[in-house]
Amino acid sequence: xxxxxxxxxxxxxxxxxxLSQEEVAHIxxxxxxxxxxxxxxxxxxxxxxxxxxxxxxxxxxxxxxxxGLYQTIQKGIEERIAAMEEELYQSTAKSRSAVPIAxxxxxxxxxxxxxxxxxxx
Numbered sequence: 596x597x598x599x600x601x602x603x604x605x606x607x608x609x610x611x612x613x614l615s616q617e618e619v620a621h622i623x624x625x626x627x628x629x630x631x632x633x634x635x636x637x638x639x640x641x642x643x644x645x646x647x648x649x650x651x652x653x654x655x656x657x658x659x660x661x662x663g664l665y666q667t668i669q670k671g672i673e674e675r676i677a678a679m680e681e682e683l684y685q686s687t688a689k690s691r692s693a694v695p696i697a698x699x700x701x702x703x704x705x706x707x708x709x710x711x712x713x714x715x716x
Contacts, residue, residue: 605660606635608653623648640664676703 609619609631616631623631626645633639634649641649646657658665680703683696 604655604662605649608655608660609635612653619652622652637663676706679703 609616614622615628616635617628620626620628620631623645625648626634626641630639630641630645634641634645640646640661646660649655649660650657653660680700683700683703686692686696
């Protein structure tokens with residue numbers, strides 16, 4: 596069985612920092628040493644607050660901390676966006692619905708081309 600990419604990253608960062616699982620749990624303030632261990636082994640996923648805590652501790656984005664999970668989520672998102680975009684292109688928009696459809700299609704096009712202006716303020 597191939598090692599889980601999430602396991603190596605979180606554990607490696609913790610080891611590199613010199614912190615124990617107990618110390619990471621203490622810094623997070625919201626989980627136990629055994630929870631940190633489960634997250635490192637990918638036996639369970641941290642909740643959003645804990646994942647953001649890992650990001651704050653190690654200064655590494657959640658998507659980098661959990662790349663396998665991120666890639667799985669991203670693939671599903673891309674598939675659903677493609678299906679939605681195709682449905683919008685097939686729709687026969689008239690008057691009031693034409694503008695909202697055009698806005699969505701513009702967003703999808705910008706997103707695909709990397710031109711999106713939808714970053715955090």
